[in-house]
Amino acid sequence: xxxxxxxxxxxxxxxxxxxxxxxxxxxxxxxxxxxxxxxxxxxxxxxxxxxxxxxxxxxxxxxxxxx
Amino acid sequence: xxxxxxxxxxxxxxxxxxxxxxxxxxxxxxxxxxxxxxxxxxxxxxxxxxxxxxxxxxxxxxxxxxxxxxxxxxxxxxxxxxxxxxxxxxxxxxxxxxxxxxxxxxxxxxxxxxxxxxxxxxxxxxxxxxxxxxxxxxxxxxxxxxxxxxxxxxxxxxxxxxxxx
Numbered sequence: 520x521x522x523x524x525x526x527x528x529x530x531x532x533x534x535x536x537x538x539x540x541x542x543x544x545x546x547x548x549x550x551x552x553x554x555x556x557x558x559x560x561x562x563x564x565x566x567x568x569x570x571x572x573x574x575x576x577x578x579x580x581x582x583x584x585x586x
Numbered sequence: 587x588x589x590x591x592x593x594x595x596x597x598x599x600x601x602x603x604x605x606x607x608x609x610x611x612x613x614x615x616x617x618x619x620x621x622x623x624x625x626x627x628x629x630x631x632x633x634x635x636x637x638x639x640x641x642x643x644x645x646x647x648x649x650x651x652x653x654x655x656x657x658x659x660x661x662x663x664x665x666x667x668x669x670x671x672x673x674x675x676x677x678x679x680x681x682x683x684x685x686x687x688x689x690x691x692x693x694x695x696x697x698x699x700x701x702x703x704x705x706x707x708x709x710x711x712x713x714x715x716x717x718x719x720x721x722x723x724x725x726x727x728x729x730x731x732x733x734x735x736x737x738x739x740x741x742x743x744x745x746x747x748x749x750x751x
């Protein structure tokens with residue numbers, strides 16, 4: 520079962536097309552998304568830390584607004 | 587019994603006793619108070635003060651109930667940001683809204699994280715809005731879907747963390 524199978528493709532055509540082309544094995548698709556997210560986060564963390572090191576300043580993320 | 591329920595007098599009620607809002611409110615309350623395993627049609631009927639058969643006049647099955655809850659929660663998540671912000675700012679705002687919504691409803695994460703989205707129109711609307719926001723910015727649709735999945739996984743984990751003791 521593909522949890523992203525949209526049922527009615529007319530309701531969400533762009534999403535339906537992407538979901539249909541997603542890896543047929545759900546765990547493979549999940550692994551790819553996880554690795555991609557992890558890699559992007561670590562690149563971001565690294566850039567963030569490097570910018571702190573370069574400026575010598577302490578930097579903390581501000582919390583976002585509550586929804 | 588929810589206080590916004592109209593009192594029923596004799597004869598046929600002039601308006602439905604149960605609304606979709608009342609039903610999903612009660613479902614979320616049961617999950618929050620007692621855990622999602624306790625969310626059954628029978629427990630929901632008790633929470634609403636009606637018989638299970640009366641509840642079945644409104645919602646056909648637990649599967650349909652879960653779709654209603656899924657739509658209810660995903661409707662709270664603000665995907666409209668993709669209509670007015672650059673994609674990377676919109677993605678941050680959507681992720682915050684997603685995390686905050688599920689931080690208020692952590693009991694439903696184990697179900698919602700693995701529930702098929704077919705036949706949940708509000709949920710489909712949200713995903714279409716997000717992926718259109720990304721692809722309209724030139725991102726490949728497959729890349730966009732991976733980004734969505736990765737951000738959702740992060741938001742679910744962060745929602746748990748936000749409510750951890």
